[in-house]
Amino acid sequence: MNDEDTEILQEFILETRDHLTEIEPDLIQLEQQGAEVSSEIINRVFRAVHSTKGGASFLGLEALKNFSHVFENVLMQLRDKKLVATPDVVDVLLRSVDVLRAMIDDVQNCDQVSCEEETRLLNGIISGAEAAPAPGADSAPSSDQRGQRSPPAGDPVTPPADGVPVEPQTTPVLPVEELSTEPKRAAVDSMAGKPISEPPSPPADAPAPPAAAANKMSKSEVKETLRVKVDLLTRLMNMAGELVLGRNQLLRALDDKADEVHGLKAILQHVDRVTTELQEGIMQTRMQPVGILFSRYTRLVRGIARSLGKEVELEAEGAEVELDKSVIEMLADPLTHVIRNCVDHAIEAPAERQQQGKPRAGKISLKAYHQGGQVNIVVSDDGRGINREKVLQKAIDKGIVNAGDAAKLGPRDIVNLVMAPGFSTAEKISDISGRGVGMDVVRTNIEKLGGQIELDTVEGAGTSVMLRLPLTLAIIPSLVVGVNNERFAVPQVSIVELAMIRAADVSKRIELIEASPVLRIRGRLLPLVRLADLLGIERTYVDPDTREVKPDRRQRIADRRSESLAPPTGASPGTNERRRQTDRRENWQSDYNVLVLRAGTNHFGVIVDELFDMEEIVVKPLSSYLKSIKCFAGTTILGDGRVIMILDPGGIAELSNLRFAKIEDKARRLREERDQARLDHKSIIIFNNADDEVFAVPQDRVLRLERIARKDIAQMGNRQFIKYRGTGLPLIMLNDHLPVKPLPENTEELFLIIPKTHSGDSTDHAYGGIVASQIIDAMDVDVKMQQPFFSGPGVKGTAIIGEQLTLFIDPIELLEAADERREAHP
Amino acid sequence: MSQYVTFRLKNQLMGMEILLVREINQLKESTFVHLAPQYVAGLINLRGQIVTIFDLAVRLGMTPCTIGEETHNIILKTNDELSRIRVKEERADLASSDDMVGLRVDSIGDVVEFTDEQVESIPANIHHIDERFLAGVVPFKEELMFLLNAGMLLNSEVQ
Known part of the structure; x- marks a missing residue:
């Protein structure tokens, strides 16, 4: 296969995937409409399947072509009102979509995908429908205003085998794809259940050339879009970042000459503005509406609800809210889990709901909105809620909280215990009515992408899960810290607080528990790591007298000064004299800067030498050679062009073997001892x-x-x-x-x-x-x-x-x- | 006929196939990455892209390079950039890395051309260099030039 063919095939795969994603909610809507099926929706599904068939035939993918052909036949029956989209029919159609997707995923081996069962089911539907033609089947679909007639009922679809090559409707060689509406609009509308206002386009079954169709489209409604490789966008984003850097250097270099050269100031301002806009624009190209994600859940909810004999409606709001592509990708799994839990555990069976005076059908609502530079996604249900006493009891049984601490927890804290690691394992927690299964994994995933998650519940009335997400993963606010002339970035979301331990307080605040240093902070004990030790950096300090950089020989964090610290060789007697007057112990150089970081639910302290500014950094992934190092999450380029590593708190905790459990134990013992001593x-x-x-x-x-x-x-x-x-x-x-x-x-x-x-x-x-x-x-x-x-x-x-x-x-x-x-x- | 960029490492003449080379530069400011494999010399900022620089000497099993006036980085193409070349040149064997990688070498020489027939197998008496990373040798002006096997060299799983 030559280069061009490969490209056409790639294009076909991408398009078909999009089509398949779009028709799923449409099929479910057909089910809801029952006999009053909207020709608009059915035509859209029809076109998608037909394009797939056409493309497959063009590319010689026999299995794919044949299966789409059968699929299409059923759709024709539906369109001609010979068939009603009952839940059973829609089940088969959805299964068929899965088959198509499986074929597309491994397109070269699409003939290996088993589809006999689905083909049989589809054919069964067709023969059933033909045996008993539905009334009104021959009445012309008057709502069809497209000027072109659908073939009369029962007219076989132009079989691809008849030797006429079927031109794929969206020609793969045409790079510019004219979409009827912007994808996000489509997603919004289909989510809200509104019919999509769609410009006339040729019905799929009519082999009209695409060019003619394009001409008929009213230009005002059409927005041109173009498929662009993500790689290219990433490269553009890198270059925009570089341009910003260059602009900053240029502005600095020309700062004092701006008045000397006539007109220079205006030029610089112009370059400045355009650069900023360019960078923002490129960022925006990576943004996608969350509707892409929401639309998947329509099918998920329907599927689970049907299998459990429940009735569930899914409502979505704010599908147009945009997030970075990578955030959306990473959000898919945790959100799926949350929604699955809703249907599985939260929504009661219809009979139970009626008993409680609730409507038979449960409601799950998905809502996305902007707040304070972040995006919030709230998943709420009107199910049975979570029983706090049971959660608390289980948490105590599992040793997640001790009885003493439990008394101090607020109602919200208690509910959020279900997300604590180890709260729920594989074991089902059906005794605790609600949604706790696997929530710790959800929480970890959300935190990994820099977000936060919170649960709230009203027993008997429902639960809501609130996700707070960053707009983009690509740019994150971070604190730049220094260790021995090297700099590192720490994402702001993982910083709990900054603490400075004065040299004089070191022995008071830092102690050893089983040879591991811990920091005492407001009555809590936090494990403490020295970043320099972790990374194997030689520790140094700046001599307060000579300004020389010297190796720091303090062996342990709790040591304020090593006994063996020899006077610097070659230092003048005067220096020694002063050294005695201002002991380094009392000097600021011996203070510790401690970053208190969060890794999951655990907190720990990291000692660094210096704290610099907060910076918005562009995250670049680690190369494959560096992935095995646990303590870095990525790399970034600072404003001055220097490359620095981004620290990963979870990795640091793991790498430095912080024994959170041991230290917790010790802290508890200390508390108990203190209680005993009154x-x-x-x-x-x-x-x-x-x-x-x-x-x-x-x-x-x-x-x-x-x-x-x-x-x-x-x-x-x-x-x-x-x-x-x-x-x-x-x-x-x-x-x-x-x-x-x-x-x-x-x-x-x-x-x-x-x-x-x-x-x-x-x-x-x-x-x-x-x-x-x-x-x-x-x-x-x-x-x-x-x-x-x-x-x-x-x-x-x-x-x-x-x-x-x-x-x-x-x-x-x-x-x-x-x-x-x-x-x-x- | 294949073209090679020649360079020296610890005085040894070596060659890298030019189809794999993206550019050659002298950027010396690199960021050392603690806990990284020893052959990773650091990271450089190449016009906004981060390039992992290999200390080629260490990768080949020798002592680390010392940075001097003539030290150069040979920046290689990524697998993605190679995909077109593979088709165009009918060279399915070309392989590099998914990440941008540069090789730190002591000095850069000319571009030379060899036929496949000129390339000989690796002599048995080579011990100071890990021969997994060599594609072959070519006698060149009374010297033996070592040709590198980029696919192996850049494979992060090959230690």
Whole structure:
């Protein structure tokens, strides 16, 4: 086969695939219309099958030609109203579409595809229809306005065997294909179930030359489209990227000359604008409507519903919303799974639905829309919803959450547990009515393409799955990080937060669990990896004195400084002198920049040297030589032309063997130990009364802190007041109620700790204030409370905080006690 | 008759069939890829396309190249670009990689022409080069020129 023939064949395959995709929803619509079949739809299906037959005959693909011929015969019966598109007939037709597709997929061996069964079924339909001609079969289809008559009923279709070569309707050699409407319009309309407004085109059975047909098309309705190889688009996109780079360099280079050369500024602006538009335009060529995807599900839903004896309607909205081709491709499987779950598990049997007062037919709605630079796709159903208690119980049984944590979960968190890894395995979860099967895989896939997924449910009323997707995979916002003069990009979606650990805090925040470093961050323990170690990069630091780059010899992350760090050889005594004054431990060079990354549901920290800017990067796939390296997701070219690698958090976690489970275990054990030791985790405010006595109150018992001047305190009898928000606020001196020292004499500035009222009412009405000489700190602590040395109103205990014995006071109790005392001794 | 681009690697004269060569350049700024196979010298940006540069010496089983004044990259065509040439030249045997690959060599020489008859099989005494990657040898001006087998050389599964 020569080059040209190969191209014609390729073209034929692509076109036929498109045709087959388009006729599936049409067939299903025929079923819905029953006897009132629209000639428009039937003609469209007819044309598609006929084109396939014509092309196959032209290319000498006998099996394909013969099968399409039989298929076409059934369609003729339908068109001539000799046959009604019952579900059984449509089943056979859909099966036949599958056969055609199988033949097209391996076109050279299409005669190997087994089609006897389908051929028999199709022929059976034909003979059945001919035996009992439907009424009205001979009435001319008046709605047919195309000027050309269909052949009379029963007229055999021009058999390809008669020696007349059938010209394929869409001639493969013609590169420009004139489509009746834009593909996306077609998808939208067919999804919405509206008839497609279609310009007249020759009926398939009439061997009219395509040129004549094209002439008859009204030009205003026709948009010309052209098939372009994706490779070429990718190449164009690369070149556009390169052009942007060149433009940036040009603008920078000519920046100071723009005023010197007359007219240069305008030229540069023009180049600038055109370049940007060019790049945007090329990006757009890769965008496709999600309708392409939606239209597949019509058949899927019908198929599953029929096999389960359910009735399900699929509604789609926003089919015109566009996403990058690659996103659409990667979305197909997870979305299929979600929809399959809907029909399988969520929608009840018709009888059950009627019992509950729901319509017999379940409804699944697919909705796509733009929001904040992303595309949201929501799949919702009106099925039975998910039972939260059962989900929670199962999650606890499977060890996904422990009972303690479970109590803290919100309703939405609980539903989303079904997507946790290990929640559902092959085992069916029919006991949990809803849709949990394999959702962890769905979640992984969605996250892989930079999206997010969330479930919500109302038990008995339905579930909705919300997917948030990036418009394109090709451009993703990323953070550029540096390790030893090398740069890497980290996709923003996988960054949970950035943390900086000061050198002085390193030993406090980083500890070892079974020789693996972990970071303590807000009470959680995160496994920690040093990117340099992972990649085998020699670690360096910049000497703060000499600005020299030196190897970093700290062996472990938790080491603040290696014992063996020798003074730099050849350094002047002066340098050594200074080194002693500013120990590197205290210097910023020893701080750690930690990226907290997300891999699935796990979080972990990655230590890097430097953080640079966020950049929108164009992702380029890894070459086959680099695919085996786990920790990279792709490559990209930075604005300055330099090639850098994109990090893959999942791969890093895998590669560095992060033992999430072990660390979780350890964290749980630590929590339990803490509980046993009756350690309390508290947010507290620490203050002084006299300088050497330290007190603490829990933050959650305090309404607010105020600064006051001592001279504003008014004395009335044995009570002290201060004017506060228009009223007199009673003051409480600690030494009036507790055996503690009074306020120091010399302080002019004092502080008021205003407790919340005990009734817990939310009005910020103040009943009194505790006077303090100094607020020392507000902090989170884990304390082991001991019995106090004395008892008194509000005294809770003592604990050592920062080497200071601290008295814990409940300010509310103290305030109430003071109130009672005042009333008792007015 | 086939044309070959000649080059030197560790002083050894070698040839690559010109039908496979896309371009030759001297781009030296490459990005090293950690954890990559040893023969991957790095990645370069060729007008917006990323090219994997092979350290040819390492790939052939020798010590790494040192970059000098005369160091060149021979950028090869991809399989996709070759598909037309295969048909046009009736050379179904031509094979390269699906990715864009460049070979780092010490210096570039002339383009020479040989007939198939001139190409001899690989002598048994060649040990310093992995002979899986050679297509044959040709006696040329009192030297032995090694012709490379690009299909094997660029096959990521051949270690």
